[in-house]
Amino acid sequence: MIEQQGCVIGVDGGTARIRVGPASGCPACDSGQGCGAGVFGRLLRRRPVELRLENGAGVEAGDAVFVGLPERLFLSLVARLYLLPLLAGLAGAALGHYLGTVADFSGARLDLAALAGGVTGVAVALGLTGRSNPARLRGAVTLLRRVEQHSGGACQPGEPRPGRY
Structure with missing residues (x-):
């Protein structure tokens, strides 16, 4: 189970509204010495997400x-959001290069044919990925448990409280 810490911002009957904030990377990535996830996290600046889950x-x-x-x-x-577009882009670039070679392109024209094939492959893969059934994701995220409060105090209902797992 992949876990993420959040804060309960409200309870309505049998459901809880939970705000899950942006997660940071590991300390090495955050300091720019790891795999780079911290750099991308700072660039993208995700906004908190609100979930309604069974309480x-x-x-x-x-x-x-x-x-x-x-x-x-997960x-x-x-695989659907990263691996499929990557493989489709590589296959499209290879097909574009092949077709450019068959058409006797050379130099920049051959590179443009490969680029067009790669971009087309990625676009097709992302188009197919976007048509998935969101109903299968309903109920996938579950409320697991309350966080043990070692440092005292509850989180603020407006923001998730950072903590260790």
Whole structure:
């Protein structure tokens, strides 16, 4: 289970509204010495996401909580959103290069044919990925548990409280 910490911002009947904030990378990435995820995180500046989840843990507004996503679903999404477009772009570039060679292109024209094939492959893959069924994602994220409050105090209902897993 992939876990992310969030903050309960409200409880309505049997559901809890949870705000999950942007996650930072590991300390090495954040300092610019790791794999680079921290650099991309700073560039993209994700906004917090609000989730409505079943309140099976009996949480209240202001509680820090963990929400989870199954690894299998996470890996499936990564493959569809990253691996498929990457492979389609490479295949499209190879096809564009091949067709450019058949058409007797050389130099910059051959490179442009490969580029056009790669861009077309990525566009087709992203178009197919965007038509997936969002209903299968409903219920995938679950409220796991309340966070043990070692440092005292609950999180603020407006913002997720940073913490360690």
